[in-house]
Amino acid sequence: MPTARSAARIDRSSSPRGRSARAATGQAAGKPLVIVESPAKARTIAAMLGPDFVVESSVGHIRDLPRRAEEIPKAYKAESWARLGVDVENGFKPLYVVAPEKRQVVEKLARLVEEASEVYLATDEDREGESIAWHLMEVLHPRVPVKRMVFHEITPQAIQRAVQEWRELDRRLVDAQEARRILDRLYGYEVSPVLWKKVMPRLSAGRVQSVATRMIVERERARMRFQAAEWWDLQASLDPGEGEPRFEAQSVAVDGQALASGRDFGPEGTLAQGARVRVLEGPEARSLAEALVGRPFEVTQVQERPLRRSPAPPFITSTLQQEAARKLRFSAQRTMAVAQRLYEQGWITYMRTDSTTLSDEALAAARAQAAELYGPDHVPPAPRRYEKKVKNAQEAHEAIRPAGERFRTPEEAAASLSGDELRLYELIWKRTVASQMADATGTTAQVRLVGTPEAGRPAVELAASGSVITFPGFLRAYVEGSDDPEADLAEREVRLPRLAVGDVVRAEAVEARSHLTQPPARFTEASLVKALEEQGVGRPSTYASIIATILDRGYVWKKGSALVPTFTAFAVVGLLERYFADLVDYGFTAAMEDDLDGIASGEREALPWLTRFYFGAPKGQAAEEDGAGRISALGLRRLVAEHLAAIDAREINSIPIGEDPESGEPIVVRVGRYGPYLQRGEERASVPEDLPPDELTVERARELLAAPSGDRVLGEDPESGKPVLLRSGRFGPYVQLGGAEESGEKPKTASLLASMRPETLTLEDALALLALPRLVGVDPASGEEIWAHNGRFGPYLKRGSETRSLERDDQLLGIGLEEALALFAQPKTRRGRQPAAPLRELGEDPETGQPIVLRSGRFGPYVTDGTTNASLRRGDDPETVTLERAAELLAERRAAGPPARRSTRATKAAKATKATKVTKAAKTTRAAGSRGTGSTRRRASGE
DNA sequence: CAGTGAGCGAGCTTCCGCTTGACTT
Numbered sequence: 001m002p003t004a005r006s007a008a009r010i011d012r013s014s015s016p017r018g019r020s021a022r023a024a025t026g027q028a029a030g031k032p033l034v035i036v037e038s039p040a041k042a043r044t045i046a047a048m049l050g051p052d053f054v055v056e057s058s059v060g061h062i063r064d065l066p067r068r069a070e071e072i073p074k075a076y077k078a079e080s081w082a083r084l085g086v087d088v089e090n091g092f093k094p095l096y097v098v099a100p101e102k103r104q105v106v107e108k109l110a111r112l113v114e115e116a117s118e119v120y121l122a123t124d125e126d127r128e129g130e131s132i133a134w135h136l137m138e139v140l141h142p143r144v145p146v147k148r149m150v151f152h153e154i155t156p157q158a159i160q161r162a163v164q165e166w167r168e169l170d171r172r173l174v175d176a177q178e179a180r181r182i183l184d185r186l187y188g189y190e191v192s193p194v195l196w197k198k199v200m201p202r203l204s205a206g207r208v209q210s211v212a213t214r215m216i217v218e219r220e221r222a223r224m225r226f227q228a229a230e231w232w233d234l235q236a237s238l239d240p241g242e243g244e245p246r247f248e249a250q251s252v253a254v255d256g257q258a259l260a261s262g263r264d265f266g267p268e269g270t271l272a273q274g275a276r277v278r279v280l281e282g283p284e285a286r287s288l289a290e291a292l293v294g295r296p297f298e299v300t301q302v303q304e305r306p307l308r309r310s311p312a313p314p315f316i317t318s319t320l321q322q323e324a325a326r327k328l329r330f331s332a333q334r335t336m337a338v339a340q341r342l343y344e345q346g347w348i349t350y351m352r353t354d355s356t357t358l359s360d361e362a363l364a365a366a367r368a369q370a371a372e373l374y375g376p377d378h379v380p381p382a383p384r385r386y387e388k389k390v391k392n393a394q395e396a397h398e399a400i401r402p403a404g405e406r407f408r409t410p411e412e413a414a415a416s417l418s419g420d421e422l423r424l425y426e427l428i429w430k431r432t433v434a435s436q437m438a439d440a441t442g443t444t445a446q447v448r449l450v451g452t453p454e455a456g457r458p459a460v461e462l463a464a465s466g467s468v469i470t471f472p473g474f475l476r477a478y479v480e481g482s483d484d485p486e487a488d489l490a491e492r493e494v495r496l497p498r499l500a501v502g503d504v505v506r507a508e509a510v511e512a513r514s515h516l517t518q519p520p521a522r523f524t525e526a527s528l529v530k531a532l533e534e535q536g537v538g539r540p541s542t543y544a545s546i547i548a549t550i551l552d553r554g555y556v557w558k559k560g561s562a563l564v565p566t567f568t569a570f571a572v573v574g575l576l577e578r579y580f581a582d583l584v585d586y587g588f589t590a591a592m593e594d595d596l597d598g599i600a601s602g603e604r605e606a607l608p609w610l611t612r613f614y615f616g617a618p619k620g621q622a623a624e625e626d627g628a629g630r631i632s633a634l635g636l637r638r639l640v641a642e643h644l645a646a647i648d649a650r651e652i653n654s655i656p657i658g659e660d661p662e663s664g665e666p667i668v669v670r671v672g673r674y675g676p677y678l679q680r681g682e683e684r685a686s687v688p689e690d691l692p693p694d695e696l697t698v699e700r701a702r703e704l705l706a707a708p709s710g711d712r713v714l715g716e717d718p719e720s721g722k723p724v725l726l727r728s729g730r731f732g733p734y735v736q737l738g739g740a741e742e743s744g745e746k747p748k749t750a751s752l753l754a755s756m757r758p759e760t761l762t763l764e765d766a767l768a769l770l771a772l773p774r775l776v777g778v779d780p781a782s783g784e785e786i787w788a789h790n791g792r793f794g795p796y797l798k799r800g801s802e803t804r805s806l807e808r809d810d811q812l813l814g815i816g817l818e819e820a821l822a823l824f825a826q827p828k829t830r831r832g833r834q835p836a837a838p839l840r841e842l843g844e845d846p847e848t849g850q851p852i853v854l855r856s857g858r859f860g861p862y863v864t865d866g867t868t869n870a871s872l873r874r875g876d877d878p879e880t881v882t883l884e885r886a887a888e889l890l891a892e893r894r895a896a897g898p899p900a901r902r903s904t905r906a907t908k909a910a911k912a913t914k915a916t917k918v919t920k921a922a923k924t925t926r927a928a929g930s931r932g933t934g935s936t937r938r939r940a941s942g943e
Numbered sequence: 944c945a946g947t948g949a950g951c952g953a954g955c956t957t958c959c960g961c962t963t964g965a966c967t968t
Contacts, residue, residue: 037961037962038961038962038963039962039963040963057962057963058961058962059961059962059963059964060960060961060962060963061960061961061962062961064959064960064961065958067957067958068955068956068957069954069955069956070955101963101964102962104964105962105964123961124961127960128960128961129961131960131961132961132962177960180959180960181958181959181960183958183959184958184959184960185957185958185959186958187958187959188957188958188959189957189958190957190958191957191958192956192957192958193956193957195957196956196957201955201956202955202956202957203956203957204956204957204958205957205958206957206958206959207958207959208958208959209958209959340963344963352961352962538959538960539959539960539961541959541960541961541962542959542960542961545959545960546959549958553957670944672944677944678944679944682944683944684944685944686944727944727945728944729944729945729946731944731945731946734945736945746945747945749945749946750945751945751946751947773947789947789948790947791946791947791948791949792946792947792948792949793947793948793949793950796947796948796949798947798948801948803948803949805948805949855952857951857952857953859952859953859954862952862953863952864952868952869952869953870952870953871952871953871954873954893952
């Protein structure tokens with residue numbers, strides 16, 4: 001912290017080549033070192049700067065907050081805030097670490113800095129880039145002059161200019177980045193644990209992913225609310241005569257009253273209130289269609305308008321992903337991977353950008369190419385410049401375009417590129433060239449016609465529209481794709497015959513067409529990226545990974561290209577909306593960006609901003625002043641603590657589906673450990689994994705409850721003739737003798753053994769299971785029976801009130817009396833029975849002299865010296881772990897102290913979890929409906 | 944989500960944004 005400002009000071013007196021600095025430090029003559037972010041960029045710039053410069057890359061950020069417990073330095077492990085990586089009690093000071101995979105990069109840079117005459121920090125000119133530059137300074141602390149160098153386009157002129165026009169590091173921009181980073185960490189690492197405790201372990205929440213998930217869930221909810229409605233219209237094929245071609249027209253009004261069409265139905269699928277339209281129904285439509293065939297229609301109106309369309313701006317990351325999805329059917333990830341290869345091979349400019357700006361070089365190249373290929377008349381007199389339209393754009397780069405001062409055409413590219421790369425390059429090339437071409441012009445025509453069936457019946461008004469492009473302009477190079485196929489059709493050129501008011505045409509054929517209103521479409525990767533960008537959520541470098549994250553967490557799955565939310569997502573979004581509404585507000589990021597701009601411009605400071613977010617607004621200060629009302633009133637920390645006590649997990653994990661129309665009982669989906677299941681009173685049924693939530697209607701739920709889909713009939717019990725079913729339950733798969741509907745007696749059930757798989761289970765296996773418990777024999781000493789049971793913890797023997805666990809599944813069916821007696825003869829402890837042989841003996845601990853062995857335990861492999869045990873960590877391989885490593889782990893474990901005295905906080909949390917589980921279990925067995933109160937839970941967890 | 948009896952090495956999961964690695968034959 002203290003060195004930040006002074007280290008960032010830049011020696012203005014030194015010449016660009018740093019001669020004076022060398023003299024001052026007495027260093028050998030070296031070359032200036034330029035550090036950029038990307039290796040590919042380093043290569044390009046190195047070529048432009050020539051041999052007098054050394055150019056190297058940082059490969060992105062070099063330091064960050066520790067990601068996992070493993071990355072927290074030992075010295076900080078005991079700190080109360082270590083888990084967050086931010087000392088929230090002391091000015092939100094971040095703990096930065098160099099990630100293991102970045103060590104090599106940092107070492108290399110450090111070597112180069114030592115040899116350099118001066119250092120140019122040439123990372124991107126945005127918050128993140130400025131921050132990377134600052135971290136480089138902090139980590140490398142060069143003893144030679146340091147200059148901040150910036151450029152927004154990679155052309156020889158721009159680079160040369162940037163070398164001359166360097167500036168100082170902007171600490172405020174760095175502060176803004178750091179504030180952003182800390183807020184995201186606090187949000188993610190405070191809220192995710194709430195989900196672990198209330199919904200499922202390993203889930204996550206974050207400023208970006210939670211909003212993305214919420215959008216997808218809200219869309220699904222809208223689909224669930226949607227009521228499909230039917231409407232009809234007429235399509236007439238009209239013959240103008242005199243050899244002119246026929247044309248098509250659609251009904252728009254009957255008897256002077258406008259007819260409803262798709263767009264008159266709102267998002268709920270119902271007609272907007274007060275809509276003055278009439279819904280044409282089937283019988284009337286059919287009767288009209290029939291009666292209109294062969295009838296004359298008179299042209300009542302002809303409207304011609306000039307048509308002008310302009311090209312779309314050049315690609316930025318989000319639009320590239322959208323168009324590659326529409327036109328090439330690429331996923332966001334595939335698009336970015338292909339673009340990365342094109343960029344690295346020098347075909348295109350940088351692919352992670354939010355700027356539509358083209359460099360002068362690019363403007364000239366695009367215009368020259370357009371003129372050459374399509375003629376000078378297809379290029380406007382002045383270059384087109386596109387205004388920034390992206391919310392929170394940082395605009396550190398150019399738009400995505402073909403690289404170089406002369407674009408290589410797709411034909412030229414085909415010599416070296418193929419497949420995905422060629423296709424994406426062609427897309428980028430077309431879009432770039434088209435963006436500098438002239439508008440397309442033409443005319444559109446709207447024609448109205450009126451005709452009547454036989455006398456006494458109402459008049460029917462038809463409409464036809466056509467459009468003619470007279471000058472294609474940019475359309476010759478590129479047409480933007482659309483998510484809406486109907487809109488796409490409408491874009492097509494349609495020619496109408498020359499018509500004038502008063503002309504009469506004849507209806508050759510009239511068809512009555514039925515339409516169903518469609519629910520709002522699910523998000524695709526491309527439309528989600530578009531929606532996120534519109535809200536300013538996420539950055540070009542993260543769009544693809546946001547989708548990967550929500551897929552990975554099990555919030556969303558892909559059905560074709562559609563993103564379908566899971567019921568887990570419903571539970572999580574429901575929790576967040578209800579208890580952390582401000583955090584999942586769609587405007588949260590935009591408000592945050594405004595604040596960060598304030599920090600970057602010096603209007604506000606990061607510390608009070610973070611304090612307010614985390615600890616709440618100072619007393620007396622109106623909390624509603626900023627967007628995050630409730631958060632700022634209480635502060636995130638207290639909010640989380642409060643909610644941990646108050647949130648009823650059972651309620652959060654219940655998603656209401658509706659009421660059973662027969663019994664009036666509510667039907668809910670509950671998110672359980674084994675996935676979602678339906679519940680109606682005491683009845684339960686699994687929800688198929690591939691069932692989209694909007695298809696789980698009350699009717700469908702009733703069907704599933706009537707015949708739980710997970711069930712499989714294995715066969716018939718030869719003795720009783722009853723069916724043997726394979727089912728899935730709370731404790732995993734089990735078999736059942738007899739159907740559930742058999743009145744009165746409870747059907748006999750038995751869990752599968754650990755070694756059995758439901759997919760391959762046979763009737764024989766099932767019958768053997770149902771025959772359990774098995775009488776092994778009678779103890780000759782006491783006369784007591786010995787039974788083999790299959791229990792919660794696996795197979796075991798029971799003699800009176802005594803039990804012994806069995807080692808293997810097959811003993812359950814095969815163990816004899818003698819062997820059983822031998823087991824009972826041994827004491828009950830695991831050690832007494834048959835201590836599993838150690839996996840490996842590692843040798844003697846150099847510190848204590850105790851032998852260390854590697855064992856396999858419940859939680860995986862661990863090492864022990866007989867008194868202290870330590871689990872292997874991530875990255876430790878049981879096959880190859882050394883004595884030294886084992887001794888180190890044990891020493892760490894001993895240093896942490898005995899379990900009772902260690903981290904009171906963690907222990908308390910563990911106890912609380914246990915207590916909660918007990919209450920939960922008790923609650924479940926109690927009559928349904930008597931929900932635990934907050935005070936009960938508090939007592940339980942306060943224990 | 945069915946219902947069936949232990950005692951015992953805990954420690955970790957998670958955020959958003961920058962950027963590409965890759966120990967061998």
